[in-house]
Amino acid sequence: MDALRGTGPTARDVPLPLRRLLRRVRWAVARRRALDWMVQTTAVAAGASLVVTLLRTVVALDLSGLAVLAGGLGAALLAWLAGLLLPVGDAVAVARWADRWLGLRERTSTALELVAGRTRRTTLAGRTLEDATEAARHVDVAAAFPRRTPPGTRRAAVLVAAAVAAAVVLPGITVPGTPAHRVAEQIRREGRRLEEAARRLEQRARTERIPEARRAAPEVRDVARRLQQERVTRPEALARLGALEARLEQARRQVQERLEERGALRPPPDVPADLFRPQHRLERQVRQLRELAARLAQTPEGEQPRGDLLQRLGELAQGGEGELPAEARRRVEEARRQAERGDVVGAGQALTEALQELEGLEALTADEEALRQAQRQVAASAERIAQGPGAAPEEESPQAARVDPPARAPGGERAAPRGEGGAEPAEGPHEGVQPGRGSVEEKLGAPTRRLDAARARSRVRGQEGTGDVQSGELVGPARLTRVRTPLVRVTAAVVRRADAYLARVRVPADRRAAVRRYFERLAQR
Amino acid sequence: MTPETFLETFERLRREVQRVIVGHEALIEEVLIAMLAGGHVLLEGVPGLGKTLLVRTLAQTLDLRYSRIQFTPDLMPADIIGTNVVMQDAAGRRFFDFQRGPIFSQIVLADEINRATPKTQSALLEAMQEHAVTAAGVHYPLEEPFFVLATQNPIEMEGTYPLPEAQVDRFLFKLRVAFPTPRDLVTILDRTTGPAVPTPARVATAADVLAMQALAREVTVASHVKEYVARLVRATHPEADGAASMARRYLRYGASPRGAQALLLAGKVRALVHGRTNVAFEDLRALALPALRHRLILNFEGEAEGIDPDDVVRNVLEEVPELGARV
Numbered sequence: 001m002d003a004l005r006g007t008g009p010t011a012r013d014v015p016l017p018l019r020r021l022l023r024r025v026r027w028a029v030a031r032r033r034a035l036d037w038m039v040q041t042t043a044v045a046a047g048a049s050l051v052v053t054l055l056r057t058v059v060a061l062d063l064s065g066l067a068v069l070a071g072g073l074g075a076a077l078l079a080w081l082a083g084l085l086l087p088v089g090d091a092v093a094v095a096r097w098a099d100r101w102l103g104l105r106e107r108t109s110t111a112l113e114l115v116a117g118r119t120r121r122t123t124l125a126g127r128t129l130e131d132a133t134e135a136a137r138h139v140d141v142a143a144a145f146p147r148r149t150p151p152g153t154r155r156a157a158v159l160v161a162a163a164v165a166a167a168v169v170l171p172g173i174t175v176p177g178t179p180a181h182r183v184a185e186q187i188r189r190e191g192r193r194l195e196e197a198a199r200r201l202e203q204r205a206r207t208e209r210i211p212e213a214r215r216a217a218p219e220v221r222d223v224a225r226r227l228q229q230e231r232v233t234r235p236e237a238l239a240r241l242g243a244l245e246a247r248l249e250q251a252r253r254q255v256q257e258r259l260e261e262r263g264a265l266r267p268p269p270d271v272p273a274d275l276f277r278p279q280h281r282l283e284r285q286v287r288q289l290r291e292l293a294a295r296l297a298q299t300p301e302g303e304q305p306r307g308d309l310l311q312r313l314g315e316l317a318q319g320g321e322g323e324l325p326a327e328a329r330r331r332v333e334e335a336r337r338q339a340e341r342g343d344v345v346g347a348g349q350a351l352t353e354a355l356q357e358l359e360g361l362e363a364l365t366a367d368e369e370a371l372r373q374a375q376r377q378v379a380a381s382a383e384r385i386a387q388g389p390g391a392a393p394e395e396e397s398p399q400a401a402r403v404d405p406p407a408r409a410p411g412g413e414r415a416a417p418r419g420e421g422g423a424e425p426a427e428g429p430h431e432g433v434q435p436g437r438g439s440v441e442e443k444l445g446a447p448t449r450r451l452d453a454a455r456a457r458s459r460v461r462g463q464e465g466t467g468d469v470q471s472g473e474l475v476g477p478a479r480l481t482r483v484r485t486p487l488v489r490v491t492a493a494v495v496r497r498a499d500a501y502l503a504r505v506r507v508p509a510d511r512r513a514a515v516r517r518y519f520e521r522l523a524q525r
Numbered sequence: 526m527t528p529e530t531f532l533e534t535f536e537r538l539r540r541e542v543q544r545v546i547v548g549h550e551a552l553i554e555e556v557l558i559a560m561l562a563g564g565h566v567l568l569e570g571v572p573g574l575g576k577t578l579l580v581r582t583l584a585q586t587l588d589l590r591y592s593r594i595q596f597t598p599d600l601m602p603a604d605i606i607g608t609n610v611v612m613q614d615a616a617g618r619r620f621f622d623f624q625r626g627p628i629f630s631q632i633v634l635a636d637e638i639n640r641a642t643p644k645t646q647s648a649l650l651e652a653m654q655e656h657a658v659t660a661a662g663v664h665y666p667l668e669e670p671f672f673v674l675a676t677q678n679p680i681e682m683e684g685t686y687p688l689p690e691a692q693v694d695r696f697l698f699k700l701r702v703a704f705p706t707p708r709d710l711v712t713i714l715d716r717t718t719g720p721a722v723p724t725p726a727r728v729a730t731a732a733d734v735l736a737m738q739a740l741a742r743e744v745t746v747a748s749h750v751k752e753y754v755a756r757l758v759r760a761t762h763p764e765a766d767g768a769a770s771m772a773r774r775y776l777r778y779g780a781s782p783r784g785a786q787a788l789l790l791a792g793k794v795r796a797l798v799h800g801r802t803n804v805a806f807e808d809l810r811a812l813a814l815p816a817l818r819h820r821l822i823l824n825f826e827g828e829a830e831g832i833d834p835d836d837v838v839r840n841v842l843e844e845v846p847e848l849g850a851r852v
Binding site for chain 2: 099100105107109110111113114118119121122123124125127128131132420438
C-alpha cells in the first residue's frame with residue numbers, strides 16, 4: 001500500500017478483501033521469488049565450484065572448490081532471505097501480479113489505480129471497485145500459487161552433486177606437464193626433503209641425547225610422509241607446515257627458557273650478542289673443567305694441588321657475568337676451597353658436579369640448536385612451496401642440503417643411492433662422461449653449489465691430563481675453502497667404478513658433496 | 526443505462542441476429558461491438574456468405590433507418606450524398622432543394638465498396654469520420670447513431686478499386702466472413718428453404734444504442750492496459766523500438782493512432798459484454814486482429830511472399846508482453 005501514500009488516498013481507501021488479497025499475493029510472490037533466487041544462486045555457485053576444482057588440476061590455485069561451494073551456498077541462503085524480505089513492488093505492481101496469476105482480468109489493478117487516482121474516475125468507477133472486491137473475496141490464492149519446485153532445481157542439484165564429488169575426488173590430481181602438476185611434484189619433493197631432515201634430527205637427538213628434538217622428530221617425519229603420500233594441495237601443505245613450525249617453535253622456546261633460567265645464554269661483555277655462540281662457550285668450558293679435573297686427579301691425596309691449578313680454579317670461580325653459569329661457578333669455587341684444604345677427592349667431586357651441570361646445559365643448547373635447525377628447514381620448505389615451482393633450490397640453507405649416507409635396507413642390503421632430500425640422484429658427471437650420450441654441459445645442467453660443509457667440533461687428541469692445554473674460541477664466519485684434491489684425467493671406466501663404489505660405500509654426508517664436486521670438475525677438464 | 530441493461534440489450538440483439546444468421550457467432554459479436562463503439566465495419570468475404578443479410582438483419586433488430594448502396598464503377602458521389610435539384614413552388618418560383626442521398630440513414634450498407642471509383646469511395650470519408658456531409662457548401666449532420674457497414678469481395682479483383690489507406694483507416698474493424706461449417710450450412714438450408722423464413726424482432730432503439738455507446742466510454746481502463754495498447758500499436762511500426770520481428774521484416778508502415786483508439790474503444794465494449802467495467806488484456810488480444818489487420822501496410826517483401834497481415838498481428842501479440850518490464 002506504500003504506493004498509495006502521497007497520492008491522496010491511503011491504504012484505508014482500499015477495501016479490506018482487496019488489501020488482504022494483495023498481502024497474500026505479495027507473500028506468495030516473495031516466497032516463490034526467494035526460492036527461485038536461491039536455486040539460481042546455488043546453481044551458479046556449484047558451477048563455479050566445479051570450474052575451480054577442474055582448474056586446479058591444471059593451474060595451481062589456492063582457492064578450494066569446496067570453499068567456493070560453501071561460499072556459494074551461503075550466498076544462496078542470503079539470496080533466499082533477500083527474496084523473502086525485499087519488496088516485490090508497490091501495491092499496484094502486486095495487484096498486477098494478482099490479476100495475472102489469479103485470472104482476475106485486471107480488476108484488482110484497475111481498482112487500485114482508481115483508488116490511487118492514477119486512472120480517471122468515471123461513473124463506473126464505483127462498480128469497478130465493487131467488482132474487484134467481490135472477485136477478491138472468492139479467489140483461491142493457494143491454488144493460484146501452489147507450492148512448486150523452482151525451475152532449475154534438478155540442474156542445481158546435479159551441479160552441487162558434481163561439485164561435491166569433484167571437490168572430494170579431484171584435489172591433488174593434476175594433469176602432467178601443467179603448473180598444478182609441478183606444484184604437486186614440488187610438495188612431494190619438499191616432503192622427501194623434510195623426511196630426510198627428520199631422520200637427521202632423530203639421529204642427532206639419539207646421539208646427543210636431546211629430548212625435545214627427539215620428541216619433535218617423529219612429528220616432522222609424519223608431516224613429511226603425509227606430504228609425500230597424500231594428495232595435498234598447496235594451501236593444505238602450507239597449513240601443515242605452518243602448524244609444524246609453530247610446534248617446533250614452541251618446543252624451542254621451552255628449551256630456550258630453561259637455558260635462560262640457568263644463565264647459559266648470557267654473552268660475555270666483550271662479545272656482541274649476535275656473534276655469541278653459547279654452545280661453543282660451553283664446549284670450551286667443559287674442556288677446561290675436564291682438563292682441570294684430570295690434573296686434580298693426578299694430585300696425591302692430602303697434598304695441596306699445584307699453584308697454577310688453584311689459580312685457574314680461582315679464575316674460573318671468580319669469573320663475572322658471561323663466564324661460567326652460576327651453579328657451575330659455585331661448584332668450581334667449592335672445588336677450589338676443598339683443594340686448598342687438601343681435600344682432593346672432595347674437590348674432584350665438586351668439579352664433576354660442575355661438569356655435569358655444564359654438560360646438561362650443553363645438551364640443552366644442542367637441543368635448542370637442533371630444533372632451530374629443523375624449524376628453519378620446515379620454514380624453507382614452506383617458503384619454496386609458497387613461491388611455487390619456480391623457486392630456485394639454491395636458496396635452501398646449507399644445512400638442509402646436507403645429506404646423510406643411505407640407510408640400510410631391511411633386507412640388509414644397502415638402499416639404492418639417493419640424491420639430495422631423498423630424491424633419485426640428479427644427473428651427474430657419471431652420466432655426462434658416458435660415451436655417445438651428449439656433451440658434458442648438457443648433462444650437467446646448472447653448476448652445483450659451492451662446498452659448504454658444516455662446522456665440525458674439533459677435539460684435541462692425546463692423553464688427557466698431560467701438558468698445558470690452551471683452548472679458545474674463534475668467533476667469526478667460517479672460512480670458505482676449495483677442494484684441493486688434485487684433478488687427474490681419468491677414463492670413463494674409472495668414473496663408472498667410482499660411481500658404483502660411491503653407491504655402495506658409506507660416504508660421510510659432509511664429504512659427499514666434495515666428492516661429487518671433484519668429479520664435476522674432472523668432467524669439465 | 527447500467528452495465529446490466531447494457532448486457533441484457535446486447536444479448537437480445539445477438540439472439541435476434543442469430544435467429545436469422547446461422548453460425549458466425551464471433552462475427553456477429555464483433556459487428557455489434559463495433560457498432561456500440563461508434564465505429565464502422567468493413568466486411569470481407571466471398572459472395573453468398575450472408576454479409577448483406579447480416580447488415581439488413583441488424584438494421585431490423587435496431588429500429589434504425591437503413592439504406593443500401595450498391596457500389597458500381599459508374600456510381601458518383603452525388604449518388605451517395607445527394608444533390609441540389611431545381612424545384613418549383615406553388616407560386617411558380619424556382620429554388621434549389623437538396624435531395625438527400627442514401628447516406629442519410631443510420632445503418633448504411635456499402636455493398637461491394639471496392640467496385641466504385643476512389644472519388645466515389647472518398648465521398649464516404651466525411652460521413653464516416655464526422656458523421657456529417659457537406660453539399661454545395663452546406664453542412665448536413667447525419668442522424669445518430671450512424672453506422673457504415675461496407676462489404677468487399679477479396680477474390681474478384683478485376684474492375685475494382687482497392688480502398689485507399691485513409692479510407693480503410695476509418696473503419697473500426699475489418700472482419701473476415703468465413704465459409705460456414707457443414708453443420709451451419711445444413712442449418713442455413715433448413716432455415717432458408719423451408720416454408721417460413723425467420724424474421725427478427727426489433728429489440729432496441731436508436732436511443733438505446735446511443736446510451737450503450739455512452740456507457741461504453743465510461744468503462745475504466747488501468748494505466749498499464751493503456752500502455753499495452755500503445756506498445757501493441759507501436760510494435761507494428763518497423764522502425765520503432767520494440768517492433769515485432771515480422772513487422773520489421775514485412776511492414777512498410779504500421780497501425781495509426783486511430784488503430785489504438787479503435788482497439789481500446791472496442792475493448793471497453795467487449796468488457797461490458799463480458800460483465801466487467803474495466804478493460805482487460807484479454808479484451809485487447811481478442812480484438813487486435815479486426816482492429817489492426819487493415820491498418821498494416823505490407824512492404825515489397827511482404828507482398829511478394831504473400832504475408833497475411835493477420836500473421837503479423839499475431840506475431841505482435843506474441844512478442845509484446847502484457848506487463849512490460851516493470852513487473
